[in-house]
Amino acid sequence: xxxxxxxxxxxxxxxxxxxxxxxxxxxxxxxxxxxxxxxxxxxxxxxxxxxxxxxxxxxxxxxxxxxxxxxxxxxxxxxxxxxxxxxxxxxxxxxxxxxxxxxxxxxxxxxx
Amino acid sequence: xxxxxxxxxxxxxxxxxxxxxxxxxxxxxxxxxxxxxxxxxxxxxxxxxxxxxxxxxxxxxxxxxxxxxxxxxxxxxxxxxxxxxxxxxxxxxxxxxxxxxxxxxxxxxxxxxx
Numbered sequence: 001x002x003x004x005x006x007x008x009x010x011x012x013x014x015x016x017x018x019x020x021x022x023x024x025x026x027x028x029x030x031x032x033x034x035x036x037x038x039x040x041x042x043x044x045x046x047x048x049x050x051x052x053x054x055x056x057x058x059x060x061x062x063x064x065x066x067x068x069x070x071x072x073x074x075x076x077x078x079x080x081x082x083x084x085x086x087x088x089x090x091x092x093x094x095x096x097x098x099x100x101x102x103x104x105x106x107x108x109x110x111x112x
Numbered sequence: 113x114x115x116x117x118x119x120x121x122x123x124x125x126x127x128x129x130x131x132x133x134x135x136x137x138x139x140x141x142x143x144x145x146x147x148x149x150x151x152x153x154x155x156x157x158x159x160x161x162x163x164x165x166x167x168x169x170x171x172x173x174x175x176x177x178x179x180x181x182x183x184x185x186x187x188x189x190x191x192x193x194x195x196x197x198x199x200x201x202x203x204x205x206x207x208x209x210x211x212x213x214x215x216x217x218x219x220x221x222x223x224x225x226x
Contacts, residue, residue: 042219043200043217043218044155045217046114046216049214088154090154097143097145097160097162097167097168098143098206099145099168099170100155100157101157102155102156104152105154
């Protein structure tokens with residue numbers, strides 16, 4: 001069973017702090033990894049994807065990938081109350097089509 | 113705004129009925145995939161369509177079926193609805209079938225089965 005695991009949270013951080021969200025995956029054949037943000041009652045919104053080892057930065061967001069440890073993380077700098085949402089980590093498997101395996105998500109709460 | 117549109121946004125069906133959900137993909141995207149997201153869980157892959165053919169399927173029974181049309185829009189059909197089919201159904205489009213790193217979801221269709 002190919003799995004993606006995330007802590008369910010909630011992860012509570014003060015406004016302005018760095019939020020660190022983590023994810024592990026079981027299938028070493030996974031090719032790329034995605035972070036989605038999902039507000040309550042809404043559909044997932046793509047934040048960023050990463051497929052090479054190391055860091056990838058986009059504005060206040062940094063994704064980190066360590067394929068040897070099968071570990072993906074998302075850092076959110078200068079967290080804002082509007083970042084309060086569930087963050088979904090997903091792995092895209094090899095195999096010729098765009099099947100994403102999702103974790104159950106981590107709930108982030110940013111308090112003023 | 114992802115350019116992926118889904119309809120209807122909300123619907124209520126009775127157990128045993130059939131439902132059809134619709135999706136229009138982003139312009140230029142020839143691949144559509146469908147996901148089911150139950151409350152408190154991550155989305156689960158149902159299947160993918162590429163150029164009108166199903167080319168990948170998750171662990172869902174045959175009563176979940178689909179179509180893709182020449183304009184790349186798609187339908188998800190669910191027969192013999194069960195209470196556990198109550199979920200958010202998400203459509204995602206991508207530029208191609210096997211190397212997509214930009215996979216965008218529509219707003220989803222909320223299905224309640226009573």
